[in-house]
Amino acid sequence: QSFDWNALASEFAGIETITEPTQVAKLSLDYYHFSPVLQPLLEDKRGNLVVRPQTEAEVLQVARICVKHKVPLTIRGAGTGNYGQCIPLHGGVILDTTRMNGIRWIKRGKTCVEPGVKLAAFDKQARKIGWEWRMVPSTYRSATIGGFIGGGSGGIGSINYGQLRDRGNLLAVRVVTLEDEPRVIELRGDDVQKVNHAYGTNGIITELEVPLAPAYAWVEVIVIFDNFITAAQFGQALGDADGLVKKLISIHAHPIPTYFSGLKQYLPDGKHGALLTIAESCLEPFQELVREYGGEITYQKSAQDGSKGTSLAEFTWNHTTLHARSIDGTLTYLQTFFFTLERVEKLYDHFGDEVMMHLEFLRVNGQAIPAGLQLVRYTTEERLNEIIRYHEEQGAFIANPHTYILEDGGRKTIDVEQVQFKEQVDPYGLMNPGKMRGWEERE
Numbered sequence: 177q178s179f180d181w182n183a184l185a186s187e188f189a190g191i192e193t194i195t196e197p198t199q200v201a202k203l204s205l206d207y208y209h210f211s212p213v214l215q216p217l218l219e220d221k222r223g224n225l226v227v228r229p230q231t232e233a234e235v236l237q238v239a240r241i242c243v244k245h246k247v248p249l250t251i252r253g254a255g256t257g258n259y260g261q262c263i264p265l266h267g268g269v270i271l272d273t274t275r276m277n278g279i280r281w282i283k284r285g286k287t288c289v290e291p292g293v294k295l296a297a298f299d300k301q302a303r304k305i306g307w308e309w310r311m312v313p314s315t316y317r318s319a320t321i322g323g324f325i326g327g328g329s330g331g332i333g334s335i336n337y338g339q340l341r342d343r344g345n346l347l348a349v350r351v352v353t354l355e356d357e358p359r360v361i362e363l364r365g366d367d368v369q370k371v372n373h374a375y376g377t378n379g380i381i382t383e384l385e386v387p388l389a390p391a392y393a394w395v396e397v398i399v400i401f402d403n404f405i406t407a408a409q410f411g412q413a414l415g416d417a418d419g420l421v422k423k424l425i426s427i428h429a430h431p432i433p434t435y436f437s438g439l440k441q442y443l444p445d446g447k448h449g450a451l452l453t454i455a456e457s458c459l460e461p462f463q464e465l466v467r468e469y470g471g472e473i474t475y476q477k478s479a480q481d482g483s484k485g486t487s488l489a490e491f492t493w494n495h496t497t498l499h500a501r502s503i504d505g506t507l508t509y510l511q512t513f514f515f516t517l518e519r520v521e522k523l524y525d526h527f528g529d530e531v532m533m534h535l536e537f538l539r540v541n542g543q544a545i546p547a548g549l550q551l552v553r554y555t556t557e558e559r560l561n562e563i564i565r566y567h568e569e570q571g572a573f574i575a576n577p578h579t580y581i582l583e584d585g586g587r588k589t590i591d592v593e594q595v596q597f598k599e600q601v602d603p604y605g606l607m608n609p610g611k612m613r614g615w616e617e618r619e
């Protein structure tokens with residue numbers, strides 16, 4: 177006998193509930209299609225209905241109903257993840273957090289927000305009093321803070337603060353459990369790692385305390401180079417220059433700049449490009465560094481004009497892949513920590529045009545290191561795995577974006593603490609089932 181989803185929907189009385197199939201289908205998917213491997217695995221996955229609670233009390237009500245009927249519950253922020261993080265593998269209820277978008281407070285260096293707060297909308301408020309997020313993904317205009325913590329890793333700002341999982345980048349969370357009698361648990365200190373980047377498999381985050389960064393007057397700059405390795409060395413030097421305040425160092429080997437239709441006039445054919453965000457107060461010494469490396473500045477957008485037009489940030493991180501795929505849909509990508517420029521050079525020479533070099537510099541254990549989201553001319557899954565293997569043999573670390581399994585992406589090992597927390601708060605395994613290997617394979 178099939179489950180009566182309409183009857184279930186009526187139990188959510190008072191909470192916005194969506195059952196209309198095309199809308200439910202839309203709210204079931206994310207940007208998994210960047211991966212030709214995930215595409216066939218996830219394209220037909222759907223939830224049965226969507227709920228949009230507005231308060232923690234309503235979240236508790238949703239949790240209670242899901243537990244009573246033992247139906248899966250998958251949390252969704254803006255649905256901009258790339259690995260199907262929020263795609264329900266086994267149907268059930270989709271809990272959309274976008275109506276929980278209140279900012280509780282912003283004070284010196286930290287904030288307390290609800291999970292559905294959009295990253296860009298928050299920055300607009302916080303900058304009025306001199307603060308902003310420490311880091312944002314290139315999807316900051318639509319992505320939510322809950323989704324960034326749940327399924328993201330880092331981005332613009334990571335050159336200063338590292339990644340979301342680094343200690344200090346998340347201060348506290350409140351989570352709703354899926355026990356017979358759902359509870360609210362507050363996690364602080366290292367305990368936040370129990371739910372940090374867990375794909376919503378072990379608790380519904382209803383509130384977050386997040387540290388902030390001082391908001392500088394940021395200038396966007398494009399610098400071009402004749403030689404890719406020089407561009408990469410320039411990126412490293414800028415990353416290492418402690419006196420130069422920056423937020424983004426994104427380096428693109430030819431022919432990647434040719435995919436940026438909107439930036440054509442600043443990225444002449446054949447050149448390699450650096451897309452940067454620099455503090456206005458540092459522009460003069462920054463220009464000296466550009467000169468030292470023989471670069472040429474072709475574009476500069478002042479802090480004042482910051483909100484006008486498309487931001488350069490929206491050509492970096494995985495937006496690079498987005499632009500490239502809009503021109504050539506056969507392209508896909510990798511996420512790689514190279515750690516050294518020698519390794520970047522070796523892999524650049526080895527793969528040539530098959531793996532186009534896109535570097536993002538970020539801070540790891542106090543050092544600026546080259547990481548990247550290279551574009552791959554996809555042929556077969558076997559070849560893709562061969563490319564990944566070769567990178568690993570050379571000592572690079574690949575956070576594989578072609579899997580929806582939490583541990584098979586960036587982590588590689590089972591996080592015992594996260595699994596144990598799931599045993600405690602989700603004893604029936606209802607939360608985003610099928611994503612956490614450590615849970616699926618226990619015993």
Ligand code: FAD
Nearest residue numbers: 253254255256257313320323326327328329376381493494
């Ligand atoms: P969703 O995709 O809706 O959710 C992500 C995960 O978090 C899901 O597993 C979901 O279940 C879980 N989740 C959501 N809310 C909660 C909650 N309240 N409690 C518990 N779990 C929850 N990512 C980066 O890290 N850096 C980048 O630079 C970056 N660039 C991107 C560029 C493009 C073009 C695209 C398509 C994606 C990019 N991403 C990037 C991935 C993604 O956009 C970000 O990680 C984003 O922050 C996810 O937020 P979201 O609201 O869309 O989350």
